Amino acid sequence: MSKNYIIAQSGGPTVAINASLVGIVEKLKEAPNTGKIYGSLHGIQGVLKKELVDLSTYDNTLLTKIKYSPAMYLGSCRFRLPGNRDNEDTYKNIFSVFEELDIDTFFYIGGNDSMDTVLKLNAYAQNNHIDIRIIGVPKTIDNDLLVTDHTPGFGSAAKYVASTFREIAYDTHIYDLQSVTIVEVMGRDSGWLTAAAALARNSYNAAPQLIYLPEVPFSTSDFLEDVKRAMDSYQNIVIAVSEGIRDKDGHYIAAGVSESDQFGHSQLSGAGKVLEYLVKERLHVKVRSVEINILQRAAAHLSSLTDINEAYELGGAAAGYSFEKLSGIMTVLKRKDTKSYETEISYVDVSQVANKAKYVPSSMINDMGNDITNDMLEYLSPLVIGQVPVEYADGIVDYAPFLY
Amino acid sequence: MSKNYIIAQSGGPTVAINASLVGIVEKLKEAPNTGKIYGSLHGIQGVLKKELVDLSTYDNTLLTKIKYSPAMYLGSCRFRLPGNRDNEDTYKNIFSVFEELDIDTFFYIGGNDSMDTVLKLNAYAQNNHIDIRIIGVPKTIDNDLLVTDHTPGFGSAAKYVASTFREIAYDTHIYDLQSVTIVEVMGRDSGWLTAAAALARNSYNAAPQLIYLPEVPFSTSDFLEDVKRAMDSYQNIVIAVSEGIRDKDGHYIAAGVSESDQFGHSQLSGAGKVLEYLVKERLHVKVRSVEINILQRAAAHLSSLTDINEAYELGGAAAGYSFEKLSGIMTVLKRKDTKSYETEISYVDVSQVANKAKYVPSSMINDMGNDITNDMLEYLSPLVIGQVPVEYADGIVDYAPFLY
Numbered sequence: 001m002s003k004n005y006i007i008a009q010s011g012g013p014t015v016a017i018n019a020s021l022v023g024i025v026e027k028l029k030e031a032p033n034t035g036k037i038y039g040s041l042h043g044i045q046g047v048l049k050k051e052l053v054d055l056s057t058y059d060n061t062l063l064t065k066i067k068y069s070p071a072m073y074l075g076s077c078r079f080r081l082p083g084n085r086d087n088e089d090t091y092k093n094i095f096s097v098f099e100e101l102d103i104d105t106f107f108y109i110g111g112n113d114s115m116d117t118v119l120k121l122n123a124y125a126q127n128n129h130i131d132i133r134i135i136g137v138p139k140t141i142d143n144d145l146l147v148t149d150h151t152p153g154f155g156s157a158a159k160y161v162a163s164t165f166r167e168i169a170y171d172t173h174i175y176d177l178q179s180v181t182i183v184e185v186m187g188r189d190s191g192w193l194t195a196a197a198a199l200a201r202n203s204y205n206a207a208p209q210l211i212y213l214p215e216v217p218f219s220t221s222d223f224l225e226d227v228k229r230a231m232d233s234y235q236n237i238v239i240a241v242s243e244g245i246r247d248k249d250g251h252y253i254a255a256g257v258s259e260s261d262q263f264g265h266s267q268l269s270g271a272g273k274v275l276e277y278l279v280k281e282r283l284h285v286k287v288r289s290v291e292i293n294i295l296q297r298a299a300a301h302l303s304s305l306t307d308i309n310e311a312y313e314l315g316g317a318a319a320g321y322s323f324e325k326l327s328g329i330m331t332v333l334k335r336k337d338t339k340s341y342e343t344e345i346s347y348v349d350v351s352q353v354a355n356k357a358k359y360v361p362s363s364m365i366n367d368m369g370n371d372i373t374n375d376m377l378e379y380l381s382p383l384v385i386g387q388v389p390v391e392y393a394d395g396i397v398d399y400a401p402f403l404y
Numbered sequence: 405m406s407k408n409y410i411i412a413q414s415g416g417p418t419v420a421i422n423a424s425l426v427g428i429v430e431k432l433k434e435a436p437n438t439g440k441i442y443g444s445l446h447g448i449q450g451v452l453k454k455e456l457v458d459l460s461t462y463d464n465t466l467l468t469k470i471k472y473s474p475a476m477y478l479g480s481c482r483f484r485l486p487g488n489r490d491n492e493d494t495y496k497n498i499f500s501v502f503e504e505l506d507i508d509t510f511f512y513i514g515g516n517d518s519m520d521t522v523l524k525l526n527a528y529a530q531n532n533h534i535d536i537r538i539i540g541v542p543k544t545i546d547n548d549l550l551v552t553d554h555t556p557g558f559g560s561a562a563k564y565v566a567s568t569f570r571e572i573a574y575d576t577h578i579y580d581l582q583s584v585t586i587v588e589v590m591g592r593d594s595g596w597l598t599a600a601a602a603l604a605r606n607s608y609n610a611a612p613q614l615i616y617l618p619e620v621p622f623s624t625s626d627f628l629e630d631v632k633r634a635m636d637s638y639q640n641i642v643i644a645v646s647e648g649i650r651d652k653d654g655h656y657i658a659a660g661v662s663e664s665d666q667f668g669h670s671q672l673s674g675a676g677k678v679l680e681y682l683v684k685e686r687l688h689v690k691v692r693s694v695e696i697n698i699l700q701r702a703a704a705h706l707s708s709l710t711d712i713n714e715a716y717e718l719g720g721a722a723a724g725y726s727f728e729k730l731s732g733i734m735t736v737l738k739r740k741d742t743k744s745y746e747t748e749i750s751y752v753d754v755s756q757v758a759n760k761a762k763y764v765p766s767s768m769i770n771d772m773g774n775d776i777t778n779d780m781l782e783y784l785s786p787l788v789i790g791q792v793p794v795e796y797a798d799g800i801v802d803y804a805p806f807l808y
Binding site: 013041042045069070071072075076077078159162163164166167168170171173174175176199200202203204205269288290291292293294295297298299300301302304306381384385386387390392393394395396397398399401402 | 417445446449473474475476479480481482563566567568570571572574575577578579580603604606607608609673692694695696697698699701702703704705706708710785788789790791794796797798799800801802803805806
């Protein structure tokens, strides 16, 4: 008897989440008794609305193109499942679709919010003795999932961030004038991605000279001292700051600015912008700020091959665990304790991951709280290795066509 | 008798300006009577300070690496030569260095400000019967130099902008929610680079749906009507705006915001940020703004091969014109009137270029002033074709080492 599957993607975009999708699809297609492989549009919402496509009919050329495409081929959602008791109807609707389509396994690719959905659906299935598997596959550029050594999407974002810092270093290096450039990197609560800016350094480039993570309480006076000290050694300073830096009372630096524009609204400026004006006012030096913004999660042309391959394999492994009848799990990467970088794939009960977050440990942050340590460099370095094939159409980066 | 040369780079960075440098150096090295090929650090200032390096000793491997590196290998300056009568000492100092080093030709690679330097130095040499050639080589991502069909650096920036808009289109496409994303592109006075966002469109991607150039007086009421209309047809709207858009009275939209932060300073927001808050307030839709910022002029890993090759050839041609004893000229590209894209290199008297600017003509802007025409697409399309070799070191984009 043939088995049917549903795959959905959720949360914020990364460039690796489609590799996991294709990893699942290709592994399922290998199994002799695979029937339909449904892709659910816009996360779990596509199940509720029965907006599904059959991915088992996709040929290898299209699947490979999807593998290297940014964001979510199937679309995403920010829908959070209500607690079981709050709204059992939602669960009944979801599981009636699963039953109607004779679904063997539901795969959900996402971050810690999405793993909450995996947890709840699995609990509902167990409590109601429904024979179905619910399996999570991780992704997030923030790298803030527990248990797994790192998350798919992070290595590519890190490669983009480090490459961009290196290019910015060239840009800032040209003038024979003291200058400060503050670059804001994504990461509301965890500083993994901001730390990756350090990979821009090499034998001749010391930028970024300073790195500030949200794990360290931010002090504007210490910051100004740091910048002054760096200006004694370098003419052009580049500073990496996480969007989520906060002062010792937990107030976002980014939220410190309230602005009233010509239309009478107040608005928020990012942390980088706030620090730009602080440096300008206090240090009277040429300064500018750059927000890398969504480019760091969308620039698939600079994906890390290591990252994309791992994302693909974590997807395939999820399909394998489905064949083994496992449920309520998320696939994880374990780093082997070897000199050269090697990983093995395993899984974890999703309750250990859902709604939790992994922060940068103090061993990876220097004592002054304005840089990372060698431990962090050793952790990060293997994750950005290797380039993906990039296609161009009429000179512009080219990816899989939109599905909808 | 051997001939010595000086080359300098000036103005804002592009990813093509080093290709012109290498083009000059390699052509000069071919000539049997070439002696020293000095590179002047930080533009003309390196001549005044006698901060010079000898590029004739550079091997092909290093020169090729420099060719594909962003910004200025020799550094830049924003130094504007005073008028001859205002400060003859500066001229005397420059020409005494030229004489001392027995310079045959001074090459200056830059934008319209730099061509002003070429013009003034050439006039001084002629008025004082000094036997030297002063030759300009164009560059600017703004594409605002007259006579030349386009400028080196523009095609690569256009390729980066269009590729980035396409990646942003993927990022905005994922949610099943109405959204507006406003992306600000460089271009204070001319809209060429913002127009290049249109190259992101293809058979399935209509983003950016709206494009605003500084050549068209910006009306916020028309803009809001445009966005509302676009929202009737598309769920996710991407809008390209030039940083330099102005209202009918010539006031920058970017300058409309005055902000007072926690430190009591006022600050300026970019045009994209201002429009973000306008859309949020008036249309009550999910909206964000992205400023591509300096990445669009520094991202050498996405350079256009056409652009880099043309920059290289314009440099080589400048050396050739030096051998022909021409002076007071700038090399230019002429587009041949053929179906397939072909250019030929020529030159122009630098007085026709210096201190002047080329704007987007009305034939390349649609009647509503919110998009470009097919004429513009035909103009832009060939300039972004082809990819350059990109090197990576430890997974991060790798360029020529800093010179200083």
